[in-house]
Amino acid sequence: MFVVAMTVIAAFAFQSAFAQAPAKTDAEKAAAKAKQEQIMQTRLQLLKDELKLDDAQFANFEPVYRDYRRALQKVVDNKAARVKKDELTNENALEVVLARLSNTIRTSTVKQTFLLKFSKVIEPVQIEKLYRVDDRIAKEARKIVQYRADAK
Amino acid sequence: MNEMKQMPYRVPDGFIEMSKIRNRAAVRRAATGRERLGKAVRWAVPAFATLAVAICAVIYFEPEHDRDMKRLMAQMETASDDVIYEMSLEVVDYAEDLSQL
Numbered sequence: 001m002f003v004v005a006m007t008v009i010a011a012f013a014f015q016s017a018f019a020q021a022p023a024k025t026d027a028e029k030a031a032a033k034a035k036q037e038q039i040m041q042t043r044l045q046l047l048k049d050e051l052k053l054d055d056a057q058f059a060n061f062e063p064v065y066r067d068y069r070r071a072l073q074k075v076v077d078n079k080a081a082r083v084k085k086d087e088l089t090n091e092n093a094l095e096v097v098l099a100r101l102s103n104t105i106r107t108s109t110v111k112q113t114f115l116l117k118f119s120k121v122i123e124p125v126q127i128e129k130l131y132r133v134d135d136r137i138a139k140e141a142r143k144i145v146q147y148r149a150d151a152k
Numbered sequence: 153m154n155e156m157k158q159m160p161y162r163v164p165d166g167f168i169e170m171s172k173i174r175n176r177a178a179v180r181r182a183a184t185g186r187e188r189l190g191k192a193v194r195w196a197v198p199a200f201a202t203l204a205v206a207i208c209a210v211i212y213f214e215p216e217h218d219r220d221m222k223r224l225m226a227q228m229e230t231a232s233d234d235v236i237y238e239m240s241l242e243v244v245d246y247a248e249d250l251s252q253l
Contacts, residue, residue, distance in 0.1 A: 032232055035231050035235060036231075036235055038227055039224065039227050042223050046220035072242055076238055103241050107241070107242050135242075137224065137228075137239065138239055138241075140228065141236050141239035142240040142243060144228055144229060145236055145237055145240045148233065148236075
């Protein structure tokens with residue numbers, strides 16, 4: 001009886017020690033998806049104005065851009081690269097640096113791949129501007145990440 | 153007239169005429185000054201009004217892409233950490249100015 005009780009207690013302790021972060025509820029997932037779509041709509045409008053696309057060009061451009069964004073989301077590694085400076089140790093530093101370098105390489109590869117796809121719907125000068133605007137948005141996101149980290 | 157001839161001090165000859173001449177000159181100068189001021193006011197008021205309208209127009213007709221960027225920044229600031237972090241990982245640093253290569 002004592003052994004059974006100890007086994008049960010040990011099982012609970014084991015489970016709590018290796019407990020995963022609480023899974024997002026369906027409502028949270030839906031809210032996150034809605035937010036991403038809202039940002040996507042604004043990005044598309046911004047790009048339409050920046051690249052001076054007419055309605056016909058924009059209709060061809062939008063699906064390619066959405067594919068491009070999905071491809072980028074697949075390759076960026078959110079978890080391994082996301083380690084704060086004060087959490088870096090000799091054990092995890094190489095892994096973190098490797099993850100960040102991999103992000104850069106994979107992102108560049110996606111951008112290279114989509115050069116040809118974009119060239120079918122917009123001019124080369126517009127592609128350069130597109131990547132520049134996207135880069136600017138990513139840098140602003142980086143500032144927000146830094147600001148939130150400093151605020152904690 | 154007799155009272156005037158009996159004034160306690162002697163009025164210099166031609167004094168009255170000279171005073172009239174000087175008065176007329178002073179009135180002419182004043183009129184010219186008023187004219188100049190009037191011209192300046194007539195020119196300055198429309199100029200400043202035009203400038204004010206131009207400034208208001210610049211503010212009102214802000215470029216579309218600037219407004220879109222501001223709207224995007226506002227949305228990003230309320231996005232979750234995961235969404236923002238994902239967006240920040242896309243940065244690829246390359247020289248914007250080709251002359252730097």
